[in-house]
Amino acid sequence: xxxxxxxxxxxxxxxxxxxxxxxxxxxxxxxxxxxxxxxxxxxxxxxxxxxxxxxxxxxxxxxxxxxxxxxxxxxxxxxxxxxxxxxxxxxxxxxxxxxxxxxxxxxxxxxxxxxxxxxxxxxxxxxxxxxxxxxxxxxxxxxxxxxxxxxxxxxxxxxxxxxxxxxxxxxxxxxxxxxxxxxxxxxxxxxxxxxxxxxxxxxxxxxxxxxxxxxxxxxxxxxxxxxxxxxxxxxxxxxxxxxxxxxxxxxxxxxxxxxxxxxxxxxxxxxxxxxxxxxxxxxxxxxxxxxxxxxxx
Amino acid sequence: xxxxxxxxxxxxxxxxxxxxxxxxxxxxxxxxxxxxxxxxxxxxxxxxxxxxxxxxxxxxxxxxxxxxxxxxxxxxxxxxxxxxxxxxxxxxxxxxxxxxxxxxxxxxxxxxxxxxxxxxxxxxxxxxxxxxxxxxxxxxxxxxxxxxxxxxxxxxxxxxxxxxxxxxxxxxxxxxxxxxxxxxxxxxxxxxxxxxxxxxxxxxxxxxxxxxxxxxxxxxxxxxxxxxxxxxxxxxxxxxxxxxxxxxxxxxxxxxxxxxxxxxxxxxxxxxxxxxxxxxxxxxxxxxxxxxxxxxxxxxxxxxxxxxxxxxxxxxx
Numbered sequence: 001x002x003x004x005x006x007x008x009x010x011x012x013x014x015x016x017x018x019x020x021x022x023x024x025x026x027x028x029x030x031x032x033x034x035x036x037x038x039x040x041x042x043x044x045x046x047x048x049x050x051x052x053x054x055x056x057x058x059x060x061x062x063x064x065x066x067x068x069x070x071x072x073x074x075x076x077x078x079x080x081x082x083x084x085x086x087x088x089x090x091x092x093x094x095x096x097x098x099x100x101x102x103x104x105x106x107x108x109x110x111x112x113x114x115x116x117x118x119x120x121x122x123x124x125x126x127x128x129x130x131x132x133x134x135x136x137x138x139x140x141x142x143x144x145x146x147x148x149x150x151x152x153x154x155x156x157x158x159x160x161x162x163x164x165x166x167x168x169x170x171x172x173x174x175x176x177x178x179x180x181x182x183x184x185x186x187x188x189x190x191x192x193x194x195x196x197x198x199x200x201x202x203x204x205x206x207x208x209x210x211x212x213x214x215x216x217x218x219x220x221x222x223x224x225x226x227x228x229x230x231x232x233x234x235x236x237x238x239x240x241x242x243x244x245x246x247x248x249x250x251x252x253x254x255x256x257x258x259x260x261x262x263x264x265x266x267x268x269x270x271x272x273x274x275x276x277x278x279x280x281x282x283x284x285x286x287x288x289x290x291x292x293x294x295x296x297x
Numbered sequence: 298x299x300x301x302x303x304x305x306x307x308x309x310x311x312x313x314x315x316x317x318x319x320x321x322x323x324x325x326x327x328x329x330x331x332x333x334x335x336x337x338x339x340x341x342x343x344x345x346x347x348x349x350x351x352x353x354x355x356x357x358x359x360x361x362x363x364x365x366x367x368x369x370x371x372x373x374x375x376x377x378x379x380x381x382x383x384x385x386x387x388x389x390x391x392x393x394x395x396x397x398x399x400x401x402x403x404x405x406x407x408x409x410x411x412x413x414x415x416x417x418x419x420x421x422x423x424x425x426x427x428x429x430x431x432x433x434x435x436x437x438x439x440x441x442x443x444x445x446x447x448x449x450x451x452x453x454x455x456x457x458x459x460x461x462x463x464x465x466x467x468x469x470x471x472x473x474x475x476x477x478x479x480x481x482x483x484x485x486x487x488x489x490x491x492x493x494x495x496x497x498x499x500x501x502x503x504x505x506x507x508x509x510x511x512x513x514x515x516x517x518x519x520x521x522x523x524x525x526x527x528x529x530x531x532x533x534x535x536x537x538x539x540x541x542x543x544x545x546x547x548x549x550x551x552x553x554x555x556x557x558x559x560x561x562x563x564x565x566x567x568x569x570x571x572x573x574x575x576x577x578x579x580x581x582x583x584x585x586x587x588x589x590x591x592x593x594x595x596x597x598x599x600x601x602x603x604x605x606x607x608x609x610x611x612x613x614x
Contacts, residue, residue, distance in 0.1 A: 135311060135312075135315075136315070138312060138315075139311075139312055139315030139316060139318075139319065140319075142312050142313075142315070142316045142590050142593055142594045142597075143316070143319075143552065143586075143589075143590050143593065144548065144549045144551075144552035144553045144589075144593060145553075146552060146553040146555060146556070147552035147553065147555070147586065147589055147590070150555055150570060150574075151323060151570075151582070151586045152323075152326075154570065154573070154574040154582055155323040155324065155326050155327045155579070155582060156326055156327065156328065157327070157328055227437070227438055228437075230440075231438075231440045231441075234440060235440065235442060235556050238442055238556060238559075239555075239556065239559065239571060239574070240575070241574065254442070254443060254446070258446065258560075261446060261449060261450050261454060262454055265450040265454055265455075266450075268446065268450075269443070269446060269447055269450065271443075272440055272442075272443025272444075272446065272447075273443075275440045275443060276438065276439055276440060276443065279438040279439070279440065280434060280435070280438035280439075283434055283437065283438045284434060287434070
C-alpha cells in the first residue's frame with residue numbers, strides 16, 4: 001500500500017520538507033484503514049501475477065486439445081476447467097493478468113502525463129489560452145467514453161496499439177479537466193503571487209509551486225480511471241477490437257467463451273470475475289486514497 | 298430566462314461543430330484506401346480517378362468536410378456499404394430500440410437508486426448506508442457485459458425464465474409493448490440499470506445528507522413540523538439534481554450500451570456499430586456515432602435548461 005504511494009515523493013518534494021510529513025501521514029492513514037489494506041494486497045498480488053505469471057503456471061496456456069474441451073472446474077489436471085479449445089483456464093487466467101493489467105494501466109499513465117500537462121498549462125495560463133484548450137477538451141465530453149473508445153478503435157482497426165491509442169485519447173480530456181480545475185484554484189494563492197514577485201518564470205512556478213499542490217488530486221483521479229480503463233480495454237477485446245487470439249487476455253477470453261455458457265457457464269464467467277476484482281480494487285483504492293489525502297471533489 | 302436559454306444554445310454550437318469534425322475524421326483515420334469497399338480489386342487507374350472525383354475524395358479535406366456536413370445536416374449520411382440502404386434509416390430504427398432500452402434502464406436505476414440514496418442519506422453509517430455505498434461502487438466497477446452473461450446464465454440457462462438474446466419473438470419485426478416483446482428487454486435493461494442505480498444512489502445520498510444538515514431543516518423541526526412534512530422539503534430540494542443526473546444517464550446509456558447490446562443481440566445502435574465495425578462499413582459507423590453524439594449533446598443541453606428552470610437557486614447565480 002505504502003509502496004504504491006512512496007514513488008510520488010520525489011515529484012512532490014519541491015514543497016520543502018513539509019511534504020515528507022504529508023505523504024507519511026497519508027501512508028499511515030491508509031495502513032490503518034482495513035478496506036484500503038485489503039484492496040492494496042489484492043492489487044499487489046495482481047501485479048505479482050503480471051510480473052511472475054510465466055514462472056507460476058504449470059501448464060502450457062497455448063496447448064489445445066480436442067478431447068479436453070470445456071472441462072468443468074475441479075477436473076483432474078484442470079483446477080479451473082478448460083476453455084473451448086481445451087486450454088488450461090488457470091494458466092490462461094494467470095498469464096492473462098499481464099496483458100489485461102497492461103491494457104488497463106498504460107493508457108491511464110499516458111493520460112496522466114499528457115492530460116495533466118495540458119490541464120496545468122490551461123489552468124495556470126488562464127484567459128484565452130484556457131478557453132481555447134478547455135473548449136477543445138469539452139468536445140470530447142460530447143461522447144460517452146465507451147462510445148468514443150469504440151468509435152476510435154473501430155475506425156482504426158483491431159490491435160493492441162490502436163486500442164491503447166484510442167483509450168489514451170478517451171482519458172486525456174478527463175484528466176485535463178481535473179488538472180485544469182485544481183490548478184485554477186491554486187493559481188490565485190498568495191504564495192504564487194509571492195513567487196511571481198521574486199521574478200520566477202512561469203515554468204519555475206509551475207514546477208516548484210503548482211505541481212506539488214495539484215499532483216495529488218490528479219493522481220487520485222487517475223487511479224480511479226484505471227478501474228474504468230480495465231472495463232473499457234477488456235470491452236474492446238470482448239468486441240474483438242483489442243488483443244488478438246490466441247494471446248490470453250480476460251476480455252478476449254470472455255468473448256471466445258461466450259457461446260460456452262450453455263455447456264460450462266461458470267468456467268465461461270471466470271475471466272469476467274478477474275476483470276471485476278481488478279476494477280473494483282482500483283476503484284476502492286482511489287476512494288481510500290482520496291479519503292486519506294483529504295481531497296474534496 | 299430567454300437570454301440564458303439563448304446563451305446555452307449558443308455555447309452548444311461550437312461543441313456540435315467539434316463533434317462533427319471528429320465524426321468526419323473517423324473515416325480519415327481509418328487505414329487503407331476509402332475506395333476499396335466500392336471498387337473492384339482490378340480497377341484501372343482511370344476508373345480510380347473517376348471514382349475519386351465522384352466521391353469528392355480529390356478535394357482538400359476542409360472542402361470535403363463542408364460537403365459532408367451540409368449533406369449530414371439535411372439527413373443524408375450516405376449509403377451503407379454493406380446493405381446499400383441509406384445510413385439514416387438504419388440508424389433511426391436502431392436508435393428507437395436503444396432509446397427504449399436506455400429509458401427503461403434509467404427508470405429502473407432511478408427508482409432503485411433514489412430509494413437507496415434516501416434511506417442511506419437519512420440513516421448515515423447504518424447498514425443500509427454501507428450497502429448503498431457498496432452498491433454504488435459495484436455499479437461502476439462491474440464489467441456490465443459480464444454481468445449480462447451472468448444474468449443469462451442464471452435466468453436463461455439455469456431457470457429458463459427469460460429469453461437470452463434478441464429484440465422480439467422470432468419472425469416478428471417491429472416493437473410492441475406486450476409481454477412477448479418486453480421479456481426480451483428485461484435482462485439487458487437490468488444489466489444496464491446497475492450503472493445509473495449506483496450513480497443516482499450516490500448523488501441522492503450526498504444530497505439528502507447535505508440538505509438534512511442545513512439550518513432550514515433545523516428551523517422547520519423547531520417550528521414543530523412532523524417528519525413527513527420535513528421529508529417533502531428534502532425531496533423538493535434533492536429532486537432537481539437527481540433528475541438532472543437521471544437525464545444525463547439516458548445519454549450515457551444510449552452510447553454506452555454497445556457492449557450490453559452485443560451480449561443480448563439487442564437490435565439497437567450498439568449492435569449496429571458492432572456490425573459496422575466488422576464489415577468495415579465506415580459510413581454506417583460514422584453516421585451512427587454522429588447521431589448518438591448529437592443526441593448526447595442535445596440531451597445535455599435539455600437537462601441543463603430544465604434544471605435551470607426547475608431550480609430557482611441556479612437561475613439567480
